[in-house]
Amino acid sequence: MTDTTWRPDLTQFPGPKYLALTRALREAIRAGELPPGSQLPTVRDLAWDLHVTPGTVSRAYQLATQEGLLAATVGRGTFVAARAPRLGPTQALFQERDLSSEPWLVDFRSPQLPDVGQGAAFSAAMQRISADLGHSWDDYPTQRGEAPLRAAMVDWLSDRRLGGVTADDIMLTHGGQNALLLVFLCCLRGDRPVILTEDLAYPGIRHAAKLTRADVVGVEIDREGMVPEALEAACQRHGAQILVLTPEAQNPTASRMGAERRARIAEIARRYDLQVVEDDCYSIAESDLPSLRSFVPERTWYVASLSKSISPALRFGYVVCPVGMGEAGRLTAQHGFFALARPVSDLVLDLVRSGAAAELRRAVQAEFSSRLQILVSGLQRFDVRWQPGLPFAWVPLPSGWRGSTFARTAEAEGVLVRQADEYALIHGRAPHALRIAIAGAIPLNRYQTAVETLARLLEKPPSDMAV
Structure with missing residues (x-):
């Protein structure tokens, strides 16, 4: 029927x-x-x-x-x-959503990396790898065999204030989402454990939680990120095991947590025995602030990937595990997939060692920064929240607009955006706001025209709006 x-x-x-x-x-x-x-x-x-x-x-x-x-x-x-x-x-x-049949649409829903020569860099790296394959590709990959790449990632992280990090602290993963799932599998216990996160958060958190039979509870955020008093109240009420948050580049609000608040959050995590997942997948700029891991290295799992800085096609991520927990993390990964596929791990190792990865990251960030300035300038009359180098911005809607109404109207004008509702937890509430991602893969003139379209729509809320 x-x-x-x-x-x-x-x-x-x-x-x-x-x-x-x-x-x-x-x-x-x-x-x-x-x-x-x-x-x-x-x-x-x-x-x-x-x-x-x-x-x-x-x-x-x-x-x-x-x-x-x-x-x-x-x-x-x-x-x-x-x-x-x-x-x-x-x-x-x-x-x-296959946009090939809708070529007139400009997609601002998720960041699109610009082409800064990734294909040529990958091709050159593959040629170098193919010249020296040997017998190491004839058997299953192993966690022990990843040691050189883990050491290279310690150098890659030298622009972060993570506290002491060694190759033994690193776990390699198939991207940031896989990293979240592995950490949850490693840390959660009991039938219905509780995970705390920001009340507006990356939807992948709740998907990973569902796979591990965990409940997700949202914690209030403000313009600096998670509110310490709200976190403590949630700890007292729910007895949570894991705290997931994004202090450097909050997704979707683009907020950045100051050092003093990071210290307060870390102290609460220690007092209530929370394992902390510090998600830094979106931040590709150098950071001058101490990470949460530097405050509580014994309980923080620092998660990042190359998806937003070099290429999401690599599906390469990594976790800096808490001090003394690197082996536990790698054993969890081993139970899931033995180790990374050799073509991926060898390619990333070559890119990092040769300096190609760093060059690509600088070029991607430069293009993101340039296009972000176009967006911020085009919407300067509105309360745009952003950070230099981030591939997205947060725009609270002017009075008269609802998120759903604006998204529908923008799509009719040829521009796709994400409304705040898409980041709210199942039982949460969302403000009337948009996350606008940087479209780095489209011609600059189309990008500029799309920004102008958004500005024009923001300036004219509907007079008779359906609620």
């Missing part, structure tokens, strides 16, 4: 539209209005009919899928799930 004409009335459900739609789905399924096997409207069709953004519908579908109410099949659509329980993940980490 299929039903592609379901059109709920969201006015009876208070709160954010995505939560209202999730409740409408839940009640329709439980009331039998949408029996098992019913096909739901496509994201775009339902968004059009309800006058919300596709992101709002997508998020509601994702939440209902997490609850086991829906099942999505690539190429077929989204259906009401059978009553049998689902095992494993029930939704994609992110929703892909």
Whole structure:
């Protein structure tokens, strides 16, 4: 049985539209209005009919899928799930959208790295590697075999104030998301452990938490990041095991935590015996502030990757483990995938040792900085929050705009943006704001025109806005 004409009335459900739609789905399924096997409207069709953004519908579908109410099949659509329980993940980490059929759209949803010669650098490195393969590629990779790359990453991190770091402290991973999951697997215990994070946070945190059967609780943030008093209250209430936060480059608000607050957060983590995940994946500029790991080296897992500074295609990340915990981290990685594939580890080692990685990082940051200045200048009349070198900015919306309304209007004008709702936790609330990512891969004239479009829309909130 299929039903592609379901059109709920969201006015009876208070709160954010995505939560209202999730409740409408839940009640329709439980009331039998949408029996098992019913096909739901496509994201775009339902968004059009309800006058919300596709992101709002997508998020509601994702939440209902997490609850086991829906099942999505690539190429077929989204259906009401059978009553049998689902095992494993029930939704994609992110929703892909093929823009090849919509070439007029400029995508400001996720940072796009500029082409600064990555292909040529990778090709040259591969030629050097291929000249000396030997027998080491004939067997499984090992954690011991990664020792030279771990030593190289210690040098790579010399521009960070991490406290004492040795090669024994490093765990290598398949990107930042994999690093989060490995740390959770290494540290969490019990049936329903609790993870604390910022109340606006990278969605991958809750996905990794779900895989480890953990609950995620949001902690209040302000313009300097996580609020220490709110963190302490959450510790007293929830008995959490892990704290995840981004003090250097908060995603999505672009805030940066000062040294004094970092010290206070570290002291609370020590007092309540929290393991700390310090996510630094987005910061590619040199930092002059001490990291959380430098304050509490015995409990901080510093997570980063090359995805935002060189290329996400490498799927290469790393963790600076707490002092004395490097072996435990590497054993967790070994249980997951033995060690990194030799083509990846050898390529990254060559790029770092040759200096090519550092050159690429400098060129990427220069282009990001240039385009960020264009964005900030174009939106200078508004409260744009940013940091030099970051590949995104945070824009609180002027009075009269709602996040969903603005995103829908911007898409109609050819520009895709992310609203704050996409970073809120499941039971959290989000301000009316946007995260605008730097599109480094499109021609500069298209980029400038898209910024001008956003400025024009921000200046003219709708006079008769649907709430």
